[in-house]
Amino acid sequence: MTQNTRMPEPAGTVADAVRGNWVDRLAPVRTRPFLRLSRADRPVGTWLLYLPCLWALALAVLATDRFDSFAIWIVAGCGIGAFLMRGAGCTWNDITDRDIDGSVARTRSRPIPSGQTSVKAAMIWMIAQALLAFGIIITFPPAAIALGILALLPVAVYPFAKRFTWWPQVFLGLAFNWGALLAWAAYTGGLGLAPVMLYLAGIAWTLFYDTIYAYQDAEDDALIGVKSTARLFGDQARWWLRLFLTLTVILFGAAVVLxxxxxxxxxxxxxxxxxxxxxxxxxxxxxxFDPDDNDVLLRLFRSNRDAGLIPLPFFAVAFFV
Known part of the structure; x- marks a missing residue:
């Protein structure tokens, strides 16, 4: 007789978290609900917020032909800021979506619908993260500070987008790729066409990876009336994904040329x-891509961290030749 030797998941584990993640294994028990609100148990989202910052800084270094200590601080500051603002944004998303999350199989184990924490505690946690992120932003030039404050607008609107549009992934793209504008402005002191093209490329990339992600919830979303590109595209997903792929490469290439x-x-x-x-x-x-296999969908979505890292060695070599 074969025995199942797999260890049970720790109490409160979120359904789509990375198995055996550090939050479930190592974090003090009282901190776990808050770290789960921040998606610390699912780090790929932080990478997806951080990578456009690195792209923009790398292109700004190419454009200015300099790399100095402030560039190193931008790398560190944007990394910490990405973790904090992703955490604040996800906490806000969980607060606004607490009723919806309780109706979806993949999300009903999140901290608020599962009863791990209260809405009031989540709100305090969100504000704390945002204030810490602001402490980093104010070390940047005025243009970047202004962009950092403006970034709150798409972050605030995104959770509501799926209630009024079939294209909530566009609003996610507006929020998640804002760092392309901010990091460029932080290093150069202003904006230009290159970071704008990079920002648009990032939005196209977000449409690609988050449409893949959204297919996990398509059936539940249909039952509760939540909109998404996955529901909109249906069986035409591959055509649309090919379009987003093409736009990502063309717009990113234009940003590089500029x-x-x-x-x-x-x-x-x-x-x-x-x-x-x-x-x-x-x-x-x-x-x-297989819209009917949630394991494949989640694996492909997570692979976008590696996809986003790929351009950076090319930019590094280009700087030194």
Whole structure:
């Protein structure tokens, strides 16, 4: 007789969290509901918020032909800020969606609908995270500070988008890729067409990966009347994903050209390898996309951390040639 030796999940574990994550294993019990609100047990979202910051900083370094200690601080500051603002945004999302989350299989184990914490405690936690993030933003130039404050608008609106539009992923893209504008402004002191094109590329990328993610909940969303691109596209998902993939590569390539136009031809060609290689990873995801297999959908979504890291070595090499 075969015995099941798999260890049971710790109490309060969220359904789509990474198995054996550090929050469930190591965090003090009283902190776990708050860390789960911040999605600390699901780190890929922090990466997806952070990566556009790194892209923008790398392109700003190429555009200005300098890399100094302030660039290092932007790398660190944006990393910490991405963790905090993703945490604050997810906490806000859980507060506004607490009734919806309780009706969806994948989300009913989240801290508020499962009773791990109260709405009041979650609100205090959200404000604390936002204030800590603001403490980082004020070390940046005025243009970046203004952008950091404006970032609160798409973050605040996003949780409500699925109630009034079939395209809530657009609102997620507006929020999650704001760092492309902020990091560029932090390093250069202003904005330009290059970061705007990069921002649009990031939105297209978000439409790609979050549509894949949304297919996990398509059936539950239909039952409770929540809108998403997954429900809108239905059986046409591959056509739309191919469109978002193409837009991501074209817009990202345009941002690279605008940022690196004064560099050598070799440097520009190497830098363009970044969006090209990213496009191949997205193509790999598209070939493996299966809207009826939630395990595959979640695995593909999480793979976008690796996809987003791919352009960075190309930009680093381009800077030194």
């Amino acid at each position: 940022a690196a136009q004064d560099r050598s031809i070799l440097s520009l060609v190497i830098a363009l390898g970044g969006p090209w290689a990213l496009g191949w990873h997205l193509t790999w995801q598209l070939l493996r």
